[in-house]
Amino acid sequence: MKNQRLGFVGLGDDTASACLSMLKIMDGRSEVSWSHSDPDSADVLMISCDQTDETQRWARSDKPRIVVYDSNQKKPASPFVLQHPFRVMQLLSVLDEVAGTLALEGPSVPQPHSPSQGVVSSSTVSNSVSPFWLSLHEVVNGSVSNPAGLLVSSSPHGLLYFKPASQRFYASKALFRQLAAASVELGPLTPTTEVVSDEMVACPLFSLCWMVSRYSATHLAPWMNPEGAFHLKRWPSFGTLEKSRTHLSLCALMTKRPLTREQVQQVSHCSEEELDRFINACEMSDLMVFEEAVQVSLPQASAEEGKGRFGGLIKGLRSRLGLSA
Structure with missing residues (x-):
């Protein structure tokens, strides 16, 4: 996978922050891995179309530039443009175009290969999503x-x-x-x-x-905090869950109170992949609430306590039926 550096010029903090969040979501979605850099070290610049001393200075650079303009502004006459506000797929599209231009200009410096990196198709199980x-x-x-x-x-x-x-x-x-x-x-x-x-x-x-x-989406989506606590607003459709004992157990546990993934696995004995799939589907359907992780002790009834409660139930029934001594 090729690594390229992206620098921001003249963009507001909110725009730059949103773009960095999108880059994190996009990681693994294309043949190029994008990282943030200062404009001097960057391979590609995202530059505001506003005419300021800073933007005019970098407009003379020979680096590829993605010109960002607001919806109420005229579209700039530039090979690469992006209308603000933009979405992840729009950013991914223009970055792929720029990456293609860089590839035509000449081979990039080889980067050490990491086992965690690679081209990921939408059907591949990874921390990315389709x-x-x-x-x-x-x-x-x-x-x-x-x-x-x-x-x-x-x-x-x-x-x-x-x-x-x-x-x-x-x-x-x-x-x-x-x-x-x-x-x-x-x-x-x-x-x-x-x-x-x-x-x-x-x-x-x-x-x-x-x-x-x-x-x-068998691994937790990148926009969710894996260390946070998850709480179901309400149960999903029984028909969809196919009355699976594991899934019904997850519904019961996560409806009562917010729990971390580790806490849910500890009680339900559900696999990490199955739990993440459940959380992904519930989050996408607006059934899940995210909260700060809270360390709470999980109630675990012992076998003797279970026998005691069951014995008390039987004793009460015998008394009502007039069968007790």
């Missing part, structure tokens, strides 16, 4: 220009539509069966003017998240 999961995260968190509109994701098995307003997906029965049975390569959600056909069936947000997370 383009579909990433775009869905942006949509459900309000990063969509028209919530009442329709979005579409393409796949080898057909089209998958999503209505943010109703939080429902629409597709053919065949595609939903394929999603439930095996991994399906889903593209990112994009706006469309198409109309959902009458032959398509609806699927709730959580149900779709649960099917897709089995393959494309």
Whole structure:
């Protein structure tokens, strides 16, 4: 994997901070790993279109520049531009274009290979998430220009539509069966003017998240704090969870009070992968609340206490039935 350095010129702290957060989410999503650097050491510059002494000085640099402009400003005449505010997929797209230009200019200095780095496809299990999961995260968190509109994701098995307003997906029965049975390569959600056909069936947000997370979100999503505490607002659909004993146990535990992943695993004996998949699906469906980790002792009833309670129950029943001595 190639490493490239990105520097900011004339951008506000909020924009730079948001961009750095996006870079963290994007890590592993392309053949280039981007890191933050000062403008002097950077390979690529993200520069404001505002005319200041600083931006004019760096405008004469021979480094590739991504010009950032606000929606109320005229689009700059530059090879690489980015309208603010921008989303993760838009940033990823323009950075890939710049990376392609750098590759054509000449080979970069070889970087030591790290076992944790590599090109990750959307179907590969990793700490990254698929383009579909990433775009869905942006949509459900309000990063969509028209919530009442329709979005579409393409796949080898057909089209998958999503209505943010109703939080429902629409597709053919065949595609939903394929999603439930095996991994399906889903593209990112994009706006469309198409109309959902009458032959398509609806699927709730959580149900779709649960099917897709089995393959494309089996590790905790990078925008969640792995050291935090997780608390369910309410239980997901019983039908979706297939009445699994493990999943029902997770619902019961995480509804009572906030628990860390380690605490949940300690009590439920659930695998880390299964727990992260459960948290991912619940978070995407707005069923999960995140809180600061709280160290609490977990109640663990002993076998003798269990026998005592059960014996008391039997004794009470015998007394009511007139069978006690």
